[in-house]
Amino acid sequence: MNFSIDGHAFSAEPHPGQCLRTFLRERGDFGVKKGCDQGDCGACTVWVDGAPIHSCLMPAFRAADRKVTTIQGLASGDALHPVQQAFLDAQAFQCGYCSAGMIMTIAALDETQRADLPRHLKGNLCRCTGYAAIHDAIDGVVNVSDDIAGNACGASLPNPFGPGIVTGHARYTMDLDVAGLTHLKVLRAPHAHARIRSIDKAPALAVPGVLAVFTWEDVPRRLYSTATHEDHLVDPDDTYMLDDVVRFVGQRVAAVVGESEAAAEAGCRALTVEYEVLPAVFDPELAMAPQAPVLHHKGGEAHGNVFAEIRGEVGSIAEGFAEADAIHERTYTTSRVQHVHLETHGSIAWKSDDGRIHVRTSSQAPFIAHEKLCHLFGFIPADLHVFTERVGGGFGGKQEMLTEDLCVLALLKLGRPVKWEYTREEQFIGASTRHQMTTRVKLGAKADGTLTAIEIRVVSNTGAYGGHGSETLAASLSSPMSAYRCANKKGEGFVVYTNMVPGGGFRGYGASQSTFAIECAMDDLAKLLGIDPFTLRRRNMVTADDWIEAIWSGVSDVEFGSYGLDQCMDLVEEALATGPRRPVPAGEHWAEGTGIALAMLESGPPTEHRSGAVMELLPDGRYHLAVGSTEMGNGSVTSHRQLAASVLGARAQDIDIINADTDKAPFDTGTFASTGTVVAGQAVMLTATALRQNILSYVARITATKPDDWALEADAVVGGNARISLVELHAKGTAAGHRFLAKRKAYLSPRTVAFNVQGIRLAVHRITGDIEILQSVHAADIGRLINPMQCRGQINGSIAMGLGWALTEHMDYDDTGHLKNAALRNYRIPSFADVPRTQILFADTYDTIGPLGAKAQGECAINPIAPAISNALFDATGVRFASLPFTPDRIFDQLQPRP
Amino acid sequence: MKARAFSYVRSETLADAYAAFAQAGDASYISGGQSLVPALALRLQAPELLVDLGAVAEMHGVTLDGDMLRIGGLTRHAQMLTEPLIARHAPLLAQAAPHVAHPAIRNRGTLGGSVALADPASEFPAMMLAMDARMEIFGAAGTRLVPADAYFQDLYQTALEPGEILVALHVPSVGPRHRWAFDELTRRRGDYAMVGAGLQGLFEEDGRIEHIRIAFFSVAATPVRVKSVEAALAGRKIDAALIAHVQGLIDAELDPAEDEHLPPAMRLHLARVLLGRLLQTVSSPT
Secondary structure, three states: OEEEEOOEEEEOOOOOOOEHHHHHHHOOOOOOOOOOOOOOOOOOEEEEOOEEEEHHHOEHHHHOOOEEEOHHHOOEOOEOOHHHHHHHHHOOOOOOOOHHHHHHHHHOOOHHHHOOHHHHOOOOOOOOOOOHHHHHHHOOOOOOOOOOOOOOOOOOOOOOOHHHHHHOOOOEOOOOOOOOOEEEEEEEOOOOOEEEEEEEOHHHHOOOOEEEEEOHHHOOOOOEOOEOOOOHHHOOOOEOOOOOEEOOOOOEEEEEEEOOHHHHHHHHHHOEEEEEEOOOOOOHHHHOOOOOOOOOOOOOHHHOOEEEEEEEEEOOHHHHHHHOOEEEEEEEEOOOOOOOOOOOOEEEEEEOOOOOEEEEEOOOOHHHHHHHHHHHHOOOHHHEEEEOOEOOOOOOOOOEOOOHHHHHHHHHHHOOOEEEEOOHHHHHHHOOEEOEEEEEEEEEEOOOOOEEEEEEEEEEEEEOOOOOHHHHHHHHHOHHHHOEOOOOEEEEEEEEEOOOOOEEOOOOOOHHHHHHHHHHHHHHHHHHHOOOHHHHHHHHEOOOOOOOOOOOOOOOOEOOOOOOHHHHHHHHHHHHHHOOOOOOOOOOOEEEEEEEEEEEEEOOOOOOOEEEEEEEEOOOOOEEEEEOOOOOOOOHHHHHHHHHHHHHOOOHHHEEEEEOEOOOOOOEOOOOOOHHHHHHHHHHHHHHHHHHHHHHHHHHHHHOOOHHHOEEOOOEEEEOOEEEEHHHHHHHHHHOOOOOEEEEEEEOOOEOEEEEEEEEEEEEEOOOOOEEEEEEEEEEEOEOOOOHHHHHHHHHHHHHHHHHHHHHOOOOEOOOOOEOOOOHHHHOOOOHHHOOOOEEEEOOOOOOOOHHHEOOOOOHHHOOHHHHHHHHHHHHHOOOOOEOOOOHHHHHHHHOOOO | OOOOOOEEEEOOOHHHHHHHHHHHOOEEEEOOOOOHHHHHHOOOOOOOEEEEOOOOHHHOOEEEEOOEEEEEOOOEHHHHHOOHHHHHHOHHHHHHHHHOOOHHHHOOOEHHHHHHHOOOOOHHHHHHHHHOOEEEEEEOOEEEEEEHHHHEEEOOEEOOOOOOEEEEEEEEOOOOOEEEEEEEEEOOOOOOEEEEEEEEEEEOOOOEEEEEEEEEEOOOOOOEEOHHHHHHHOOOEOOHHHHHHHHOOHHHHOOOOOOOOOOHHHHHHHHHHHHHHHHHHHOOOO
């Protein structure tokens, strides 16, 4: 068959059954991305004869004799297509994984179609941006600012990988051609709880192309947790790589390695497994009951299925409630949701000629994965190299080691390179989720609204394994409880094993769940007392003079490096009153309401967190920066360059950067818990400062002056009238044996706090349950903005994710623990049409703890979204929607007139 | 997941395609492939052979023959929005088309493929009912025409016998006295409909309905007409009282299945809402 792809004509025979996407990628056209393989996400969009289509939905043979254009063929030579340029100008991407498909779709729109974007972009999903920057690109908005030496900090500078992202040349985890590559697939459990009696490998091994089958009998019998933290003891070691007991539908049963993915899959289908089905429990309250089936017999049986229990009380809530004029008490529940980073989990492992093992992975914590692999396989650390390339989103989902272990196992057994890439279905049934939590809140207050007691009880469903269980629970009892000043507070929480897919880290990390409960409860209390929600919050919210205290009287390392909650409240109140909004839709039955919610989040985790950086002056006068933290769309490579450039008086583009590589960068705990700026950024700043000192001291030494007499500029050191170019200095210094190198580490302590306030005005249709967001206002106190464009991007993305959690996303299980909607077409993350523009405002603060005045901001913005929507619905209808999500059936159920 | 390694043949005539299908024993036709390919990838279907209909001449093109518009089965969803003959003679299709999937899917998906699959949540099959279309079917005995009312039989079951090909759709052309309307209610914008419907009717000069056909989708195993509503509307002029009256007939006409997230009571409620909106739309000339 004859093909023409991006102007290259050739003959080829696609495999029987092959789709155009895999045909293109097999040829090395890695710009074409896989997001779902079902025509739902649009990441694989290419043009066939000029019309955009999903390449995953077209058999490859149908592209014969047609003209196929991928993102890699869109530019004419060096001249970018105008849409590619617009994406760069607006920086219409974060992780960039959806960009190829998004650009191909947008570049084919005519004027009429551009006028109706909600409809015409419905086939392209983005999980990072909240679509705001994409809309900017289509409108021709330029969001980037100039890169001026010495002024990098505070400028909206572009992602250094942007040109690669918009042209399809950026390389993500799976975008690699490896000679002799084998493919791994796993058979997943069909039962929620079962003992594996036997696995017959023979039928699988008989499948042509199948190389090996691994079961629980083939793996190191070492317990570990897939969750990645610096201190592995915070997560229970309750997991085997492959186990003889399955505890949720979707757990790994066996791994099959084949010459192709198809062979490995066929091998999985051919395996014969005999199960002894065990009683299963899905509800954490039932799992806590004495007669419940116990999931784990690993030393903690005495506690049944309660893996962790956390309690604390300050003051006396008994006295607090006794003093109260009014008491509000209610239970609020949040739902289990998935991260849906568009790049699925996956890794590739191979051995180099020197015998070292290399693992290229899509991870937020490659250094911890490195440690865990050493633990599991008994490696000497120096023999193992773990690294990332571009990572297509994380949101906490990649704070897990889910694929690396089996790839390494297969590599050790077979000696050939191994790749394992999750399917979209596996993301839903075999990765992690947000912990479902049920929170009982009891508030006592004086008639004037002054809180006299706050009590919460949180039950967290951690699913079959306990990774992140205790930390998310602790987070749920921590900053949301610190956000209000009250003499009497009490919290208790339980992390409970059930036969569900495991919970994990997810943007907002436990605090999202309890913030939903507490912020809804505050509005319920406001209504009870007849006090305006702003007033009630202002009367009780923590102030800069307060001692930060959740439910424990012990001292913590959390301090106010800055405080801007009061500004955030004022900004949102003002904007709700005066800012732009859409009118209530025409027609009857619409009820309008407004709601607010606030959130406080510690900048970084209470667990240990450290990060290192190395910087070097290069012979051409530029700099090289190596930093351990992962870039997954969060923008850290951009902000790290800005921090370094600002210290060195350079331009950001003068700093080459490599990140998240255990060979090439110093240790970093991982990019999670909003540490990219406050820990890794701190390390970068300390390192840049040390390198500046190194350079200036050297100049002082060779000129017999003082370091303070000199200053660094873009390409030279300058002192009075003297000017020595960095090129000259480098040559001179290295010739004399000097090294222009610096390395520093940062450790997270103390921790500052960030604040976010969300305002929502909405209209709800009493008859159809439709919800229209009329106005969205968000104020953030995140200290100094290292890159304002990126800060807005993180907030827009958080808001979109919060809207999904509140309105459309939900993992829907049957009563045997099978997920019913393991696909993007019925899991429903927000599309372009679902996300309104948000007016984003910033408090004017400068943090004394974070680097160059900055605070953490990757997560906190999601926390007030869902409660603000519930509060607006409450305002509109008088009905409290206390369980996420607020789907039309639930609205309908509550709003229908009762006969 | 990977599709089964099927073989592939591209037929240029209906007879060749039919023969290839019959010979294989385990074959599927591929038209636009936008539902078939995901089903293959999920192994919900795993045929040995794909018979590609893309080159069959009789299945291409849109032509007007007297009062009947013949739309070749391979006409793509996107063409519903661009083809002047469809805009003029079968405007309900053009009205429904923007709600069907999204542009990349509409660039590949075909009308014949959609009607042959007969997904009960799809827009176009229901519009066939509303427009009183006839299906041109090629089979062992040559070509026959099956009216939409006899075509949709059960969940994914149609009058198509194994191996038969839906060649074209014949749609009665609308005249100046016709009015039509389409709408659907979705969970998320652009999503599958919770309930959707289209209607097309012939109206007297004075606004009275001569006859009308109303077809719902996403409410049952097949697209369905609400005949008692149609009968109650015949000879009447639309007003608030009439709308309320026919909305009251919906409960007896539709019997949606139990669904945890869309209880039958809500589906019926939404169907009544939608019926009211559509009738309101056609109470004045389209």
